[in-house]
Amino acid sequence: MKKTCYFLLLLTIATVCSCKKEDAVSTGIQPVNLIVHLTYALDSSDYSLPVKGVTVKITNTSTSSQLTASSNDSGIARFTAIPAGTYDVDATITISADNYYTITGTYIADDITFNASEKNAAIAVGNDLTMNMTLVAGTTGQWVIRQVYFAGSHRTDGALYRDQFIEIHNNSDQVLYADSLYIGQVYGRQSFTSSNYYTLTNGQMDWSKSVNMPADIDANNDYVYTRTLLMIPGTGKTYPVQPGSSIVIAQTAMNHKVPWTGANGTTISVKNPALTVDLSGADFEAYYASFLSTPLASDVDNLSVPNLEVLQYFGNDWILDNNGRDGYIIFKVDGAQIVKNWPMYNFPTTSTPSATAVKYYQVPLKYVIDAVEIQPNTAEDRIPKKFSAQYDAGFALVPKGAYSSQSVVRKTQKTVNGRVVLKDTNNSTEDFDYFDVATPGGFK
Structure with missing residues (x-):
């Protein structure tokens, strides 16, 4: 009897092991x-x-x-x-x-x-x-995008998107002038789910299929397309920037940590000042209210901060995509170029766009000084890249995503006689770190 039980036990163990082994073969992940x-x-x-x-x-x-x-x-x-x-x-x-x-x-x-x-x-x-x-x-220039605060802060406890900013750094060893420096918000396909566009193999829009696009240009590789285009004013030497120094460009140049009065007379405040930033000392701001019929109450003009020249805009304020689906460029042009007269094109939709459909500036990449690709913080929300490896081989992101108070910030490569030189390999994955709370003027 004991032998029979022992045999049955061995048979049961062998059967279980055999099943597990078969399961491993059928479901195991092979390297x-x-x-x-x-x-x-x-x-x-x-x-x-x-x-x-x-x-x-x-x-x-x-x-x-x-x-x-x-x-x-x-x-x-x-x-x-x-x-x-x-x-x-x-x-x-x-x-x-x-x-x-x-x-x-x-x-x-x-x-x-x-x-x-x-x-x-x-x-x-x-x-x-x-x-x-x-x-x-990669293309390297004397100017680099140092910090992009696109995520914004908490919807109810912070400043939402009102406290967004971009910081631009003089990475050279000489004085540079910010006059006529352009800042572009590069746009493209925002998800893989929309199917009414002509697309490339990587899923990004095929701009060569846009209505009236010239046939004798490389519309996808030699250009990018912006939905916001701003320019720093000046006569050529109005705004000097010292070597190793930066300029901060704010959506609204206010101290977002304390209450302030909106354009409609209401008080704008946050519940937790630690989540947001003081932008009252910004170097420039984007002010839209003067040419909008229904501006946001938060779009207040700080008279002590110069306004950017607005060539192209969307929405009711200079709002960066909180989820991280835009790219950003800075560029300058020679005197023969009149940027506001550059051509604009509709999205390359499979159906003919309406006469009132939005158009986007076509920016020649040959003028771009620096480009930074931003992506959402989760892989499943990743969107097709807008820049080739020549301009940005990677991308930057904030780990906590939208409304987290986090910003992406370029890493310090070295310090030369007190001048900070930032890392610029044209791969934002390697070049950028992040701040848990955006810090204008901060270094990593």
């Missing part, structure tokens, strides 16, 4: 391999840039887990036995100015960074993936 092959986009074939030592980082968009590898002599980086899933793949290498001169014979003042990026790359179970990526040199 996959990713091979990244790196090359350069070069204007000349007279020289070769190093493909060894390129840092490749992959980020699982679902778990946020990251792995890093370095490319070999052949420009190949390997990731073996990684979980199947969707990944962001970023590659970067910085070549010193001296080394770049030795290789190319071209003098550059600073080290140069090359980037490549592939977002939302899906690697399915049982399917290894070989990815070809082309490294491009």
Whole structure:
């Protein structure tokens, strides 16, 4: 009897283990391999840039887990036995100015960074993936976007969106003048769910299909499209900015921590001043009320702060997308360009737009000094990128999302004789950190 019971026990254990083993085979996640092959986009074939030592980082968009590898002599980086899933793949290498001169014979003042990026790359179970990526040199300028406070603060305890601002930094070693510096809010497809647009393979709008778009231009790669376009006034040398210093551009240049009187005479206040910021000392503000029939009560003109020139706007105030679905650019043009006369186009909708449909300025990327891509804080809300790797290979975000009081802020690269130089590799994923509470003038 004991032998029979013992046999039945062994049979039961074997059956359970067999089932578990079969379940593991049928439902287990099999690891996959990713091979990244790196090359350069070069204007000349007279020289070769190093493909060894390129840092490749992959980020699982679902778990946020990251792995890093370095490319070999052949420009190949390997990731073996990684979980199947969707990944962001970023590659970067910085070549010193001296080394770049030795290789190319071209003098550059600073080290140069090359980037490549592939977002939302899906690697399915049982399917290894070989990815070809082309490294491009980013555009770097003397001005950089230092901080973007788009999230706003708590809806009931904070200032909602009234306290938003952008900060722009003089990253050079000489005095720069902010006069005629343009600030653009770049727009595009806001989600993957809308299907009434002509789209590119990455899901972003195909602007070449816009009504009356010229056929002899590269509408998607040589331009971006803005829904807000502002300009700092001045005669050329009205607003000097010292090396390592910044200017703050406020939606409304008020101290949002304390009560103040709105345009309609009502008191505007917050329940928790710690959630918001004092923008009464901002350098510029966006004031819309003078040309709107129904301006917001919160759009008050601080007479001690110069107003921006408004070339293009939407809504009742300069409101940045709290969810993080806009991109931002700064640019300057030569004297031959009249920006307000630049062409504007409708969205590339599959149906013909109405005569009153909104149009968007077409901004040539050749004039852009700096670009920052912003994305929502959760992977499922991610939208198609608006900028190529040449202008921003990555993106910045705030971990807590909309109405969190958080801002994205560019990291400090070094300090030279007291002058702060900010990191600028044209990859906002690497270049930016965040403040838990937006801090005008703050550094990371």
